[in-house]
Amino acid sequence: MKILLIDDEEKLVTHLQKGLRQAGYSVDIALSAAEGLEQAAVGGHDLILLDLMLPGTTGFDVLRTLRAFGIQAPVMILSALNQSHHVVQGLDLGAIDYVRKPFELDELLARIRTVQRSQAGSRLAVWRVNDLTMDLASRQVNRAGQSIALTPREYQLLEQLMRHAGRVITKAQLTEKVWESDFDRGSNVVEVHVHQLRKKIDRGFESTLLETVVGVGYRLKGSLEIN
Structure with missing residues (x-):
């Protein structure tokens, strides 16, 4: 499974990249919205992990742009914005899950496995x-x-x-x-x-x-x- 992580928190990114790769996933990293959109356009990713608070823009705008570009990879939001209306907005824009920061790596891995099982039913895996x-x-x-x-x-x-x-x-x-x-x-x-x-x-x-x-x-x- 190929994952794109879009997040500007470098310490968290390093931690997640290491944990995801140790779990057997291929991981690409983007520290800005522009870099994330560029990689998503060419990367063929199976899942995008998206932070909401990015420099100069929001993850909501990134999600809108992804869909406008026809990029249909599942998006899982990772965010410290934890009020209900943030969750609702993210899910209404097409995110498949919303993970509130801080979170444990094991929880994230479990949620990713859920995505894989869902994909197995719909995309023959x-x-x-x-x-x-x-x-x-x-x-x-x-x-x-x-x-x-x-x-x-x-x-x-x-x-x-x-x-x-x-x-x-x-x-x-x-x-x-x-x-x-x-x-x-x-x-x-x-x-x-x-x-x-x-x-x-x-x-x-x-x-x-x-x-x-x-x-x-x-x-x-x-x-x-x-x-």
Whole structure:
């Protein structure tokens, strides 16, 4: 699941980005309304987390603009504005949920899982590449009917590889989408995680799916089907 977080509270953003990524989600960050709208227009996000008190504008205006641009990604409002009329206005503008600040990360994750379950019912959320499947709602991965247990980081890595199935995805792209923004790009952490993932999804099966394109990146063989 790909999430866009639009919020100008940098300390909160850093905390949420880390927690969401540890939970296995891909997270893009925008610290202003303009940056958020730009990313939303090109990002293909599955969920937008939107603060209401942004520099120079309000989250309500951002939400109106998103819908005017035809961007239909679900929007969950995160705000310290907690009076009933704020909640009503946000929901009337099309937000699917309203989370009052301060909140616990576990509560936010539970609400996001609710969104995933809802999407599973309306958008068919099982990905398949050859005999490898990923259920985005239950977060279960199977190959040829065999359940595969992944860590949150491995799951997020596989999600990116499946999203780009049949195409090469570079180490830099994986670093940006799966790891923290201050990640040391000179380290071999990506290679180590790809190696561990390859053992889980390829070892013991007749054919291999995950290949290394030397000097470029990695590719999952096949094409993505959504069932």
